[in-house]
Amino acid sequence: MLRRGRPGLIGLAARTAVVAGTATAVQGGMANRQQRKAQSSYEQEQYEAAQQQAMMQQAAQDAVAQQQAAAPPPPAAAPAAAAPGIDLIAELQKLASLKDAGVLTDAEFTAAKSKLLG
Known part of the structure; x- marks a missing residue:
């Protein structure tokens, strides 16, 4: 017995369940993809920030080294006022x-x- 025309109540419920399930699966897949993309973007930004921080620290160390190299040597200690054996x-x-x-x-x-x- 094959029925033609509109589906019955069970057929309509089955079709609705299939459509709803498909929509949920597509929505979940899209949400997961967006989440992975956001996580990847966040990790990339953190990596770039760490690289920039490392470059700034290296530049600061280089500047300190250059400054120390260019600075005149510290003055020699003042000679003792009296001879070593004199109180x-x-x-x-x-x-x-x-x-x-x-x-x-x-x-x-x-x-x-x-x-x-x-």
Whole structure:
């Protein structure tokens, strides 16, 4: 018994289910594709940002190296004011005691002190 014309209730429900299932599958596939595309784009942007950061760090290191190479060497340490074996404070105290005793004049004391202090 073959029926012609419109489909019955079961046929209509079956057709609706097939159409709805197909639409859901297509929609899901498109959503997955869009999500993969967005993820790929995000990963590409992160990679480019990391590359740019690495280039900036390298440029900063190069600039510091160039600046250090161009900078004059640090000044040498100042020579010691007194000879290595002389106790400066003790010598100044001796000079002060000689001045107080009247052995040295103010000019002699000043000259000896400046000679000790360098």
